[in-house]
Amino acid sequence: MKSEIAIITGAAGLLGPQHAExxxxxxxxxxxxxxxxxxxNTVENNLKLKFKNTNITSFVCDITNENNLKKISKKISKFKNKVTVLINNAAINPKMTSLRGRGKSSMVENYNIKTxxxxxxxxxxGSFICCKVFGSLMTKNKKGSIINIASDLSINAPDQSVYSKYEKIEKVKNFKPIGYSLSKFAIIxxxxxISTYWAHKGIRCNALALGAVRKNQPAFLRKNIIKRVPLRRLAEENEYKKAICFLSSDDSSYxxxxxxxIDGGRSTW
Ligand SMILES: NC(=O)c1ccc[n+]([C@@H]2O[C@H](COP(=O)([O-])OP(=O)(O)OC[C@H]3O[C@@H](n4cnc5c(N)ncnc54)[C@H](O)[C@@H]3O)[C@@H](O)[C@H]2O)c1
Incomplete structure (x- = not known):
């Protein structure tokens, strides 16, 4: 039985529960x-039903609120088991379906600086603050693995023509937001x-760059993405689980x- 704790941010989204499982x-x-x-709450309850012997605690918080995270960290530091894993997974990751209506405001020419x-x-x-607060906790025990969830958009720029039915850049109405690209490149x-800063304290830090997951994308979008993926499909949401285990455990000790x-080869082209 392990006696270690993993913290997962953005645990209530699409992939958070998969990392948790x-x-x-x-x-x-x-x-x-x-x-x-x-x-x-729903995710916590589902996990508790599935994993009866696992201690599961949840905290509602905004990862940009450092004081709030410090309070959580203080509580966690009193737990019997030690935090050795942090998955920085929370993000504003607008699905293209939810961007409808954003239209011209998603263009660089009009991009709102507040957004x-x-x-x-x-x-x-927010990912940095989590590194700062929870990484500091790990350094006390001289053991930890931080995993920053990146994207194929941490490697390449978005091919915006994917978002047009006829793959014509001139017809794109809702662009993949530049804020996503900027932050996902910076996550690397x-x-x-962090990897060099804390190496001597026993903390490892790696990024996991994911490709698009199959969900409720409109058929045209799915088709356009698949054309750009050498494996000719989107990822299933459980296909990153083994990578999470690998990066979290001593299997990746070096x-x-x-x-x-892990993107089906998309960033190879
Ligand atoms: N889904 C994909 O196809 C895909 C592809 C590549 C990379 N990713 C990356 O994987 C990670 C998870 O993606 P997802 O699809 O599960 O996203 P999601 O939008 O489904 O989930 C993100 C979660 O983060 C939470 N969150 C947002 N802002 C927060 C804040 N300030 N404080 C705390 N929590 C906050 C949201 O409430 C949500 O539950 C993201 O980092 C994303 O960039 C996802």
Whole structure:
């Protein structure tokens, strides 16, 4: 039985519960963080039903609120088991379906700086604050693995023509937001910095760059993405679980500062 705790941010979204399951399956206790109270409750209850022997605690919080995270950290530091894993997964990750209506405001020419700052604040600064607060906790025990969830958009720029039915850039109405690209590229920088900064304290830090997951995308969008993926399909939401286990455990003991890309080959082209 492991006596270690993994913290997962954005635990109530699409992939958070998958990361949580992966870690519960290798006997980590779980701390789930999310800003969405009702979804977090549901996820926590579902996990508790599935993993009866796992200690699961959740905290509703905004990862950009440092004081709030410090309070949570103080509570966690009193737990019997120690935090050895942090998954920085929370992000503003607008699904293209939810961007309808954003239209011209998603263009660089019109991009609202407040929107941009908010995206960078959550996706990048929030991840940094979690590193600062929970990483500091790990350094006390001289053991830890931080995993920053990146994207194929941490490697390449979005091909915006994907978002048009006829793959014509001139016809794109809703662009993938630049705030997402900026923050997801910067997550790789954060990963490299933290990996060297804390290596001597036993903390490893890696990024996991994911490709698009199959969900309720409109058929045309799915078709357009698949054309750009050498494996000719989108990821299933459970296909990153083994990578999470690998990066969280001693199986990756000689790996730090790296980006593990799992995107069906999309960023190879
Ligand atoms: N889904 C994909 O296809 C895909 C592809 C590549 C990378 N990713 C990355 O994977 C991660 C998870 O993606 P997802 O699809 O599950 O996203 P999601 O939008 O479904 O979930 C994100 C979660 O983060 C939470 N959150 C947002 N702002 C927060 C804040 N300030 N404080 C605390 N929690 C906050 C949300 O409430 C939500 O539950 C993200 O980092 C995303 O960039 C996802």
């Amino acid at each position: 992966a870690l519960a399956e290798i006997n980590f206790d779980l701390i789930l963080l999310d800003i969405n109270k009702s979804k977090l 941009l700052k908010n995206e960078v604040d959550v996706n990048l600064i 920088g954060l990963t490299k910095y 790996m730090t500062g790296s980006t593990l890309i």
